[in-house]
Amino acid sequence: MRLGAFTGWLAFAASDPISMELTRESRDMRQRVVIIGGGVAGLEVASSLGRRWRGKPGQPSITLVDRDSAHVWKPMLHTIAAGTRDISQQQATFIAQAHDAGFTYQPGELHGLDRNARTVELAAIHAPDGRLLVPARRLEYDLLVLAFGSQANDFGTPGVVEYCYSIDSRRQADAFNRELRLRLLQSLAQETELSIAIVGGGATGVELAAELVQLFETTAAYGVPGLASRISVTLLEGGPRLLAAFPEDISADTLARLEGLGIRVMTGTQVKAANTDGFVLGDGSQLPASLKIWAAGVRAPAIGAGLDGLETNRNNQLVVKPTLQTTRDPAIFALGDCSSLAMEPGGRPLPPTAQVAHQQARHLIRCLPRALRGEPIGDFAYRDLGALVSLGDYDAFGSLGQFGLFKGVTFRGRLAQLSHVMLYRSHQARIHGFWRGGLLWLVDRINSRVRATVRLD
Incomplete structure (x- = not known):
C-alpha cells in the first residue's frame, strides 16, 4: 500500500x-x-x-x-x-x-x-x-x-545503537537494503572499497552473509565487473563456533562453506564497541567496516x-x-x-x-x-522438528528433531533447500489459505523467470 x-x-x-x-x-x-x-x-x-x-x-x-x-x-x-x-x-x-x-x-x-x-x-x-x-x-x-x-540484544555494547543496523523487522531490513544499494553505487562510481561486518554467528548472521555474496556475484553478472572484488564480508561470533544451536558437524560444514565463498569468519571474537570506522574488538584492535550489522543475541x-x-x-x-x-x-x-x-x-x-x-x-x-468459555485448557506440547539454515543458492543444512526414527540426523544440499522453502510456503498457506498460498508460490516462480533476481533499482 x-x-x-x-x-x-x-x-x-x-x-x-x-x-x-x-x-x-x-x-x-x-x-x-x-x-x-x-x-x-x-x-x-x-x-x-x-x-x-x-x-x-x-x-x-x-x-x-x-x-x-x-x-x-x-x-x-x-x-x-x-x-x-x-x-x-x-x-x-x-x-x-x-x-x-x-x-x-x-x-x-x-x-x-x-x-x-x-x-x-x-x-x-x-x-x-x-x-x-x-x-x-x-x-x-x-x-x-x-x-x-x-x-537483537546489544548487551549494552557502546555504539551499537548509533552505528549499527539491525534486521529484526520489515522496516529495518528495507532500511538496510536502501543503504546497501547506495554504498554499492558509491563503490561502483568511485571505485572505492566496501567492507561489511556482521556481529552474530547464529542463523541470521550466517544467512545474511551468504545472501550478500549472492547479491554481489549476481550484480557482477548483470554487467558490473570488478565490483565483487572491492567488497569484503566479515562475520564475527563471540562463541567458539557458528550456529551454536545446531549439531557440530553442521557448524563445521557451514564454516567451511562460508570461507569458500570468500567470507572472513572470526569465532571466539568479542566486540567491545562500535564506532564510525568499525568495531573495537576484545583485544583492543580495530576491525574496519563501512557497514555494520548487529545480529547477536535475542x-x-x-x-x-x-x-x-x-x-x-x-x-x-x-x-x-x-x-x-x-x-x-x-x-x-x-x-x-x-x-x-x-x-x-x-x-x-x-x-x-x-x-x-x-x-x-x-x-x-x-x-x-x-x-x-471459561473452560479448562490443556498444556502446550512442543515437538522439536529440527532446524534449517540456508546459504542462499549455494547450500543449505538441516537437522532432524529429537524424536522419531531418524532423530538427530543431519542433511544438506537440495533436500535441505527444499525443506527451507516448504517452511515458508506452509506459513503462506496458513495465513492466506491453501489455494491462495499456492498461487503466491506460482507468482514467485514466474517472477523469478521474468524479473531480475536481485533488487537493482
Whole structure:
C-alpha cells in the first residue's frame, strides 16, 4: 500500500468511531480478543480464528495491533536486507489480510496495560515529519494475546545503537537494503572499497552473509565487473563456533562453506564497541567496516518489562505457564519470541524460533475458544522438528528433531533447500489459505523467470 493511501486510512480510522470500536450494544454481546503483534504467531492466530468466526452471530471479535503496515515472515528478513528477494512480493499488508481473514487491524504500538480495567494503551502515531496521525488510544479486551516478537540484544555494547543496523523487522531490513544499494553505487562510481561486518554467528548472521555474496556475484553478472572484488564480508561470533544451536558437524560444514565463498569468519571474537570506522574488538584492535550489522543475541522489546506487574525474565520476555497464560493473569497469553516457557522445571526455555511460534499459535487456536468459555485448557506440547539454515543458492543444512526414527540426523544440499522453502510456503498457506498460498508460490516462480533476481533499482 502506498504511504498516502495508508496515512489517509489512518486519518479515517481515527475520526470514525465505528471503525475504531464496536457499538455499545454489540460490544456487550461479543467477547473481544486483542492480539498485539502481527508476526508468525500473532498473524496465524488472527487469520485462523478470524476465518472460523467470520459472519457468525455472537462469535468473538478479533483485533490485531501492529506498529507496521505489513507482515514479512521473519526468517526471510535477511533476504530482504540483502535485496535477493523483492519486499513487495513477500509482504502481506495487514489491512488486506484483515479484510480477507475476517479480523480487524489497528495500527499502533503497545504503550501500556491496565489489567484491572482490561485495557491496552496504544501509543500515538506520527508521520515522519512529526505530524500527529492517530492519537493515543485504548482498546478493551476480554482475552489478550501478546506476540510482539523480539529484537537483537546489544548487551549494552557502546555504539551499537548509533552505528549499527539491525534486521529484526520489515522496516529495518528495507532500511538496510536502501543503504546497501547506495554504498554499492558509491563503490561502483568511485571505485572505492566496501567492507561489511556482521556481529552474530547464529542463523541470521550466517544467512545474511551468504545472501550478500549472492547479491554481489549476481550484480557482477548483470554487467558490473570488478565490483565483487572491492567488497569484503566479515562475520564475527563471540562463541567458539557458528550456529551454536545446531549439531557440530553442521557448524563445521557451514564454516567451511562460508570461507569458500570468500567470507572472513572470526569465532571466539568479542566486540567491545562500535564506532564510525568499525568495531573495537576484545583485544583492543580495530576491525574496519563501512557497514555494520548487529545480529547477536535475542531479547524482547523493553515494553515487556513494564506491563502492569506481569512476570518477566532478564531479557524482557514474559514468563508463561504450560498453557501459555502469563503466570500472574490467566486472561493474558504470551507466545512466540516475547514469551519464556521451560518445558521442564529448571530447564532451559524454548528457543525464540519461528518453529516454536508456529506451534504455540496452533495450540492457542485450539484452546482460545475454550478459554473464552471459561473452560479448562490443556498444556502446550512442543515437538522439536529440527532446524534449517540456508546459504542462499549455494547450500543449505538441516537437522532432524529429537524424536522419531531418524532423530538427530543431519542433511544438506537440495533436500535441505527444499525443506527451507516448504517452511515458508506452509506459513503462506496458513495465513492466506491453501489455494491462495499456492498461487503466491506460482507468482514467485514466474517472477523469478521474468524479473531480475536481485533488487537493482
